[in-house]
Amino acid sequence: MDHIFGRDHYRVIALVARIADLTPEEAGRVTDAWKQTSPADRARAWAGLVRTTTETERYQILAAASLARREALAAAHRMQRMDWAFWAAASDAAAAVAAGPGIGSPYQTLTAPLATVMPSLAGRQAPAETRPADVTAASSTTSARARKSASTP
Amino acid sequence: MNNPIRELSDAFPDAVVIVDSQGKTIAANAQAASLFGYNEREITNMPVKALFPGQLLTVPRQRSGHADTGRYFEVVGTRSDSTQFPAVAAWMPLLIDHFVAAVLTIRVIAESQSAQFVLSRGLETLIWEGQDRQALLRYLIRAREEERARIAADLHDDAIQVISAASLRAQQLGLQLRDPIARQVLGKLQETLNLSLERLRQLIFDLRPPDLESGRLAAALRAYHEEMRSDSGIVYKLNDRMTAQAPDPVALLIYRNVREALTNVRKHARARTVTVELLDIEDGCLARVVDDGVGYDPAEVEARPGHLGLVLIKERAELAGGWCRIESCPGTGTTVEFWVPLAESFAEPGAGRGRAG
Numbered sequence: 001m002d003h004i005f006g007r008d009h010y011r012v013i014a015l016v017a018r019i020a021d022l023t024p025e026e027a028g029r030v031t032d033a034w035k036q037t038s039p040a041d042r043a044r045a046w047a048g049l050v051r052t053t054t055e056t057e058r059y060q061i062l063a064a065a066s067l068a069r070r071e072a073l074a075a076a077h078r079m080q081r082m083d084w085a086f087w088a089a090a091s092d093a094a095a096a097v098a099a100g101p102g103i104g105s106p107y108q109t110l111t112a113p114l115a116t117v118m119p120s121l122a123g124r125q126a127p128a129e130t131r132p133a134d135v136t137a138a139s140s141t142t143s144a145r146a147r148k149s150a151s152t153p
Numbered sequence: 154m155n156n157p158i159r160e161l162s163d164a165f166p167d168a169v170v171i172v173d174s175q176g177k178t179i180a181a182n183a184q185a186a187s188l189f190g191y192n193e194r195e196i197t198n199m200p201v202k203a204l205f206p207g208q209l210l211t212v213p214r215q216r217s218g219h220a221d222t223g224r225y226f227e228v229v230g231t232r233s234d235s236t237q238f239p240a241v242a243a244w245m246p247l248l249i250d251h252f253v254a255a256v257l258t259i260r261v262i263a264e265s266q267s268a269q270f271v272l273s274r275g276l277e278t279l280i281w282e283g284q285d286r287q288a289l290l291r292y293l294i295r296a297r298e299e300e301r302a303r304i305a306a307d308l309h310d311d312a313i314q315v316i317s318a319a320s321l322r323a324q325q326l327g328l329q330l331r332d333p334i335a336r337q338v339l340g341k342l343q344e345t346l347n348l349s350l351e352r353l354r355q356l357i358f359d360l361r362p363p364d365l366e367s368g369r370l371a372a373a374l375r376a377y378h379e380e381m382r383s384d385s386g387i388v389y390k391l392n393d394r395m396t397a398q399a400p401d402p403v404a405l406l407i408y409r410n411v412r413e414a415l416t417n418v419r420k421h422a423r424a425r426t427v428t429v430e431l432l433d434i435e436d437g438c439l440a441r442v443v444d445d446g447v448g449y450d451p452a453e454v455e456a457r458p459g460h461l462g463l464v465l466i467k468e469r470a471e472l473a474g475g476w477c478r479i480e481s482c483p484g485t486g487t488t489v490e491f492w493v494p495l496a497e498s499f500a501e502p503g504a505g506r507g508r509a510g
Contacts (some may be wrong), residue, residue, distance in 0.1 A: 004276050039441065040434060043492050046476045047435035051494070059283075062471070073452050082450070084480040084488075116248075 006060035018104040026117040033113035034089040045109035068094030168259040213246040272423035305360040320346040370404040414442040414489040422446025439492040448481040
């Protein structure tokens with residue numbers, strides 16, 4: 001199962017699991033943040049992402065993006081908050097996570113909107129009292145659940 | 154059998170079978186007997202292969218160097234009642250009374266692990282099928298383009314020449330006719346021939362816009378806008394901010410995708426305005442088609458089959474080494490955006506980056 005989302009598949013799965021737990025307020029923050037980035041900057045980031053990866057890696061990246069998009073779309077339905085910027089943000093972030101932080105600035109651009117509610121995506125920690133469940137925090141129940149569901153024999 | 158070894162194997166939580174160099178069981182613990190549905194006497198002296206029929210089990214004949222020593226491998230065990238179960242097994246060579254025996258430990262895969270195993274195999278199958286599907290789409294896209302080019306060439310070289318010749322002959326005949334009724338009939342015939350020519354030329358234009366062949370992507374799109382404006386009433390805006398010239402195959406890909414998106418707008422969007430933007434981004438072209446129509450719910454629409462146009466837009470962009478996003482919401486219009494590199498090697502499906510079709 002490792003190879004479907006690439007070497008960072010656990011982070012992808014943790015991110016996807018966390019999307020399902022977002023509150024409407026968090027979804028709103030993600031949506032607003034996504035709209036603040038210009039389409040040209042985002043296009044540049046995606047171009048950078050697809051140009052620096054192999055065909056196999058692109059397949060994994062697109063698989064991760066597709067799964068996150070679907071999860072966010074389902075979450076938006078549950079929240080009755082239909083704005084495609086939300087699932088676009090989820091899709092962007094999952095693609096960047098699957099590609100890994102090594103891709104540089106495209107990673108920051110594509111994860112930034114979701115990082116407003118998942119600070120670990122940006123590689124920084126928010127203050128403890130305001131920090132929501134973190135996709136990489138070892139104590140996070142979400143992460144634990146994701147790890148459990150993603151465990152391989 | 155040495156008692157300490159027997160005690161050791163009985164203490165194991167896993168099923169343990171001790172096998173001689175001929176592949177016969179010389180002992181088995183209670184867990185093994187129970188797992189395979191035999192009593193301990195029955196399981197002793199059985200060929201170990203009978204417990205795993207149809208599978209290649211190589212018994213280690215020395216204490217080191219065996220490929221399967223020290224690692225688990227997947228097997229399917231068969232019980233005395235012929236039912237089967239998935240398991241993992243490992244060999245461990247052992248020196249007993251001056252001869253090498255082999256200890257086979259067998260661990261039944263738990264239900265959750267079994268499900269994981271099936272899931273993993275399922276994902277592998279999905280990946281293979283996804284790759285097959287991509288190869289098929291790549292072939293379809295290339296075949297479509299080749300077929301379009303062939304039809305356009307045939308129309309130009311054959312049908313149009315024949316109709317043009319017929320039209321000329323009709324004109325010559327008209328000069329010789331004196332009967333007004335016959336001249337009127339001939340006039341109608343000429344009109345029909347001219348209409349046929351016009352339609353065939355339009356068809357050639359649709360198949361292979363001449364502006365594209367002279368490297369003018371924006372001009373080709375403008376011509377298509379004009380054509381659509383007249384029969385749909387939608388206001389089209391083209392914002393061309395491309396400074397680089399796309400090579401022909403890339404321009405054709407962009408044209409096809411934008412046109413496909415515009416066709417969807419005309420058919421489904423009920424839009425008043427649609428804007429097409431072309432921008433230079435990272436040695437590539439970003440094309441955006443944004444309408445102010447009724448939009449749609451992706452969860453609902455994408456669950457239904459039959460959206461080949463949207464699939465082709467995405468596949469064309471991705472196969473060319475680019476990316477594509479098609480998004481919408483009820484009441485907020487639809488955005489189609491894709492980026493493709495301008496390097497020609499990426500543009501031809503099947504060429505570049507090992508994309509052999």
